[in-house]
Structure formats: C-alpha cells, structure tokens
Amino acid sequence: MTLSATGLSAVRSGRTILHPTSVKISPRDRIGVVGASGSGKSTLGHALIDDLRSQGKSVAHVPQSPDDALDPLRSMAFHWREAENALDLAPGAADRGMLFEALRISGADLRKRPWGWSRGMQQRFVIAMALIGAPDLIVLDEPTSALDPVVAAATMDLLDRHLHGRDTAMMLITHDLGLAARRVSTLVVMDEGRIIEQGPTEAVLERPRTPAAKSLASHQNWMALPC
Template identity: 35%
Template sequence: MPEPLLAVRDLHVTLRGGGHAVPAVRGLSFEVHQREVVALVGESGAGKSLTARAVLGMPPHGARVTGSVRLRGRELMGESYAGVWGRRMAFVPQDALTVLSPVHTVGDQITAAVRSVAKTSRQEARSRAVAALDRVGIADAARRARAYPHEFSGGMRQRAVIAMAMVNEPELVIADEPTTALDPAIEAQVLEALAAAREATGAALVLITHDLRIVARHADRVVVMYAGRAVESGPVEPVFRAPRAPYTAGLIASLPPAEVDAVDRWLPSIDGAPPSPTHLPRGCAFAPRCPLARQNCEDEEPALAPAGEPGQLAACHRSTELPVPATGLFSRKATA
C-alpha cells in the first residue's frame, strides 16, 4: 500500500472532569488514503468528534492529547498547523452557523477563505468563491454569493460551508455530522454536494456520522468506535455483511428497514447504555451489554486484531464465534 495521506497512531484524548482525568479517546489508530472516504461511527459519547478535533489541532481547552497525527508523513501533533489549515486540510462542522459570520455575505466569507491561503486579487478570489458555490449546487451562485447566511436555508448554509472548505482544494476534509438536523431529502442533497466537491478536487474525506446508511452509500472504509476506542474497522462491505465485533452487529441489527412497509412492531436492540468514561469496566467496555460476554471479557480488554476478511480488524475475544449474520444475537423491542 502507498503511504497514507493521513495516519493517526495511538491517539489519546484525556479531558478533565470533576478534578479527575477522563479518558475520552483511548489508543485510536486509523489511516486515510488519497481520495478515500473513511467513516467514524458509534453512539454519542464514543469519541468521534473529539477525534476529529484532535486531528484538526483544535482539542477542547485543557485536554491532553498524545499520539501521532501525520499528514503525508509530516507530524502535526504538537506542531504548528500553519500552511495546513485551508490549504491541505479543511473542516465541515455539523452546524454551519458556527463558522459563517452573520454580518458578512456568504461570497465575501468564501472570498476571504481563498485570500487567506493564496496571493490572488479580490476579483479572482471572488470568481473562485462563486465557482465553489456553483460546484455544490447553489443555483444562481453569483447572485446568491451576495446573500447573508440568514437568507439561506439550512441545507444551503451547509452546502456553503462545504464550498468554503473545498474552495482551496485541500487534500483532506473532515466532516463532523454534516447533515445533523436536516430532513432526509436535504440530507441527500448535502451529501451529493460533498461528493461532487470531492470528485472535482480529489480530496479524501473523514466522515463522522451515526447513520450507517450514509456509511454504506458513501464510505470506502469504516471505523466503529465504542467507549473511546475502535472495536472494529475495515472495508465497509465485509464489515457490514459479516461484522466480527458484537457491538457492530448490534448497530446494524438496530437499523429499521429502509422501506416503511417493511417495518414491523419489533426491532432488535442493544440493551443498556455505554459506560461513563469516568467508570470504564476493567475488561471489554462492551461486556456488560454483550450477549457473548464471558469471564475473560470482563477481565481483559481485547486488542484490535485481524478478524474476518482481509483488512478487517475487531477488538473481541469471541470474534471467531459470531454467526453470519450476527444480528440475531440481540433482543427485540417494540417500535410503537
């Protein structure tokens, strides 16, 4: 395999809470290759967004971050991100209003993003800003560039943020739940806009989401996180078809059918809730919720190791014992 575009190794993010160290991300490692889409998935609190912020060099105040983050072999951890932000790496947040100023037009803000990394005239930067808006599907882009963010719908604002992120053609984009709070039709439009922008620029993407259907449609590889660490990773197709970690199987089993008429009154579910990072179990963090847990699961945390098909890794002492499909391991709950 060629050298990865992004290589994250043994990433730890420790927060301070109540005077104690809180291990929020625990030894996470993954790679992203050129033009590849890698999805980070898991329940709320799994550490996905903290991972993104650590990779981007913007961890929460007071957080302690260790490990290695390399972009094309250049170590970023503990170093300046000068020349990286905007030009080589960009960010799409879940809430566009966190990055769009209400007192400047959308076009002016994207123009400023161009001029922050390139020595170009305002006219040329403006042309690039309009082209970026057009690329993500903003109709009549030249006119809409003169509008303010509050004059855009939620979906249009999110596409404008994608345009801002992609305008300087970065090598890597990190998108943190980019379709949160959007209805399904607008969500599809935003994801299509992101795919179109990636296709035009050749950027790789780290996509943070809790929606496995988005992963199945848009990602090449997936990293499943639970309690701050990876419990399974690999190419999307084998991981979704034959997961080797019970937690992954539970997430897949809990998905309602895509067709409304196919939904009966019962869906599988994962009993219980994720552990607090301040009170992690001694062994496997998923053991209290796992139907296959045995004594060694409670005593020893499993390492991420090859399981299943080539490129597939799982952190489970019983990965070879999971049936295919493994969704039948979980109980069922009423949907109404």
C-alpha cells in the same frame, strides 16, 4: 501522499475520552467513523485535524451545523473572503464559480447574511469554503444532521460528484448508518474512545464482529433512508 497520524489521544476532566489511536488515510479514501453518542467519533476527528495541520497538511473541516461556521451578522461574501485569507489566497483566487456550480449555489446573493439563505444552501456554502484550495482531507462531522433527509441526500450527492476523480480524501463522522453505508468504502466503529472494528463498509455492516458494531448494524431501518 498518505496522511498519517499516530498516538492521537484526548483527556477531559481527568477522564480519557480518546485512547491512543493511529490513523492512515490515502488519497481518494472515503472513510466513515460511526459509533454511539459519546464513543469518541468527533474527538478523533478533531485530534486528527490538529495533528495533520501541525504536519503542514491541508485539512478542511465541515461542522455539524452551518451555525458553527457562519456569523449571522456577516455577509456570505465576508465569509468567503475570510476563507481565502485563511489560506493566504488573494481575493478571488479560489475558483468560486466552479465550486458554486458544483454545489448548486450559483446565483445566490452573497450580500445576504446566512439567515437570508436556506439551511441547505448554508451547508453547501460551508462545504464549498472547505473545498477551497483542494485540501488533502475533508472531515465532515455530522454534516447533514441539521438538514431534512431529502436535502441531506442532495447535498451529499453534489459533494460526491465534486470529489470524484480528485485526490481529496474524505472522513465522514456520523451516527447515521444509512449515510455511511451509501457514502464510504471503509467503516470505522468506535466505542468508549477506541477504534474497535474497521474494514470494508459492507463487511462491517453485514458481518460485524464486536458487540458495539453488532448493536449498530442491528438497526436495519437505516437501509430505507435516502442519504
């Protein structure tokens, strides 16, 4: 089922930070949203999540840092139960074993608080929680910015393998062109709260049309990054 949202917009302190925007996402789509800082990437993501959820769609969100999703005073088991409760699932209804195996956190001690796990394991745990219930769409907002490049690449590899063959679509919001180039098939470029260019990832990066896209693509050092 195609996900569709129209007229997404946002105003902050009297200033329009997201101009009216429409988005369509098909099952299994892999979409990257890139742009300079302040271009409206995350604002678009949040507006899309709110709109689709209001339509009754299942949309999961992975924030930039696990600190934004995990209470340092609560155990990892508590967080998992809360994620199940949010979806009205009975305790243990989610296939935790399958998700933990897919994201390589099997055997981790759920009695520990987040600070008892490595940062990479924390973020993989947050991704596992987001995948409970096989959402229609998972929105990842700078999901690897708090991780070192090697751990970030490994985390995205695990997510890619888990999503392969499943209908869940993915939107990756990032300033990291290396990450986008390797992980998405469609690239959306934002500037000043507008989508100014979109198309197949390779075409946008190799033959950008707009000044903002050309500026992003001109930084060729992203090709050497491991993500």
